[in-house]
Structures are given as C-alpha cells and as structure tokens.
Amino acid sequence: AQSVSQHNHHVILSEAASLELGCNYSYGGTVNLFWYVQYPGQHLQLLLKYFSGDPLVKGIKGFEAEFIKSKFSFNLRKPSVQWSDTAEYFCAVNPGYSSASKIIFGSGTRLSIRP
Amino acid sequence: EAGVTQFPSHSVIEKGQTVTLRCDPISGHDNLYWYRRVMGKEIKFLLHFVKESKQDESGMPNNRFLAERTGGTYSTLKVQPAELEDSGVYFCASSQDPGGTYNEQFFGPGTRLTVL
Numbered sequence: 132a133q134s135v136s137q138h139n140h141h142v143i144l145s146e147a148a149s150l151e152l153g154c155n156y157s158y159g160g161t162v163n164l165f166w167y168v169q170y171p172g173q174h175l176q177l178l179l180k181y182f183s184g185d186p187l188v189k190g191i192k193g194f195e196a197e198f199i200k201s202k203f204s205f206n207l208r209k210p211s212v213q214w215s216d217t218a219e220y221f222c223a224v225n226p227g228y229s230s231a232s233k234i235i236f237g238s239g240t241r242l243s244i245r246p
Numbered sequence: 247e248a249g250v251t252q253f254p255s256h257s258v259i260e261k262g263q264t265v266t267l268r269c270d271p272i273s274g275h276d277n278l279y280w281y282r283r284v285m286g287k288e289i290k291f292l293l294h295f296v297k298e299s300k301q302d303e304s305g306m307p308n309n310r311f312l313a314e315r316t317g318g319t320y321s322t323l324k325v326q327p328a329e330l331e332d333s334g335v336y337f338c339a340s341s342q343d344p345g346g347t348y349n350e351q352f353f354g355p356g357t358r359l360t361v362l
Contacts (some may be wrong), residue, residue, distance in 0.1 A: 135288070167353075173355075174249070174250075174353050174354065174355050174356075175289075175337065175353040175356075176353070177350055180350075221288075221289065231277050231294075231296075231341060231349050232294070232302070233279065233291040233294055233302060233304075233305070234279075234281075234291065234339075234351060235291065236281075236288045236289040236290070237288055238286075238287055238288040239288065239289075
C-alpha cells in the first residue's frame with residue numbers, strides 16, 4: 132500500500148535557523164509530490180509540488196523541496212525561517228497516472244518558531 | 247472567487263446520533279473529495295466524486311458513512327449512527343476537470359466532529 136512517512140512530529144527552531152523536514156514515500160510508480168501547509172486557523176494550502184522535470188522545486192515563501200527518486204524522498208527546506216512559518220506541514224503524494232486521484236498524506240510535522 | 251466551504255465548522259453529537267456534513271466546492275469544479283483526520287494522525291482519503299458519480303470510495307471506513315453529490319454540485323457526508331472513533335476533522339477538497347494537466351486540490355476549512 133502507498134504510504135508517506137514524515138520523520139519529525141514536532142520541530143522547534145529559532146528565527147533565522149535553517150529548516151529541513153524529511154519525507155519518504157512508498158510507491159513504485161510515477162508519483163506527483165506535494166507539501167501542504169496549514170497555518171493556525173487557516174485552510175490547508177499547497178506550498179509546492181513536483182510533477183516532472185527539475186527535481187528541485189521552489190514554492191511560496193522561500194520554501195523549496197528536492198525529489199530524490201533513488202531515495203523515495205521529497206524533503207522540504209528553507210534556509211532561514213521566520214516566526215510566521217509556524218504551522219503544520221504535510222508531505223503528500225498521488226499516483227502519477229492521474230492528477231485527479233486521491234492524495235495520500237503523511238502524519239504532519241508541527242513547526243514552532245521561537246521569536 | 248469563493249473557495250471551498252464546509253458546514254458546520256464544528257459539530258458535537260452523542261454516540262448513536264446522526265450528523266450530516268456539507269461541502270460546497272469551488273464553482274465549476276467537477277472533482278470533489280472527502281478526507282478525514284483523526285486526532286494526531288494523518289489526513290486520510292475517504293472518497294472522490296467526479297460530478298455526481300463516485301469515482302473512488304475505497305477510503306470509506308464502513309457502511310455508517312454515506313456520501314452523496316446530487317446534481318454534481320455540493321456534497322453531503324452523513325454518519326449514521328455516529329461512534330466515538332468517528333471524531334476528527336473532515337476536510338473537503340475540489341479540483342477542476344482532469345484534462346491532462348495537473349489539477350490542484352483546494353481544501354475547505356474542515357468540519358470538526360466530536361462524538362461523545
């Protein structure tokens with residue numbers, strides 16, 4: 132069965148620290164990969180996505196993620212976090228055969244930034 | 247343009263009662279999805295409508311859950327009778343017609359269901 136693993140349940144950082152959130156997935160075929168974010172009191176929203184092409188994708192608010200096919204990984208990075216990045220982050224995949232199919236989510240990583 | 251809306255935002259019911267959740271997708275979106283997050287766990291897929299047809303209902307937990315999308319617009323998810331383990335946040339999402347390019351799923355705010 133397809134699954135997504137996020138390595139950290141809760142990450143606490145100080146402002147300006149660098150961030151890397153780990154994500155691994157299990158699916159043998161072509162996949163579309165995503166990071167979603169849910170800020171406190173807000174909707175789940177798409178942070179960035181990978182479909183094909185350059186494995187280093189850039190998203191909103193200075194976030195980027197790198198797809199490493201051989202490692203089945205899609206880690207999220209940001210060189211310098213801000214207090215406003217406090218949120219819950221979800222790694223997710225869907226099978227590449229249809230972009231309209233279900234999304235499989237990881238369990239989420241709560242990020243807390245100390246001002 | 248209005249986003250995906252869900253009603254109610256929060257529902258508290260007793261075990262054995264019935265609850266109906268509603269989702270209004272973004273206008274013109276043929277695809278509608280239901281997901282659920284039980285506390286502390288991952289967001290799990292429940293089912294997917296394409297217009298009024300159920301495309302994939304592999305995630306529905308059991309026959310106490312009934313989803314409908316009459317007319318291909320809004321959708322309802324009924325839980326009858328509710329059990330304690332049904333507590334969680336129910337998310338709805340919608341996306342456009344799957345015409346070959348990627349269709350982003352836009353999520354609603356969720357309905358928090360508490361079963362006592």
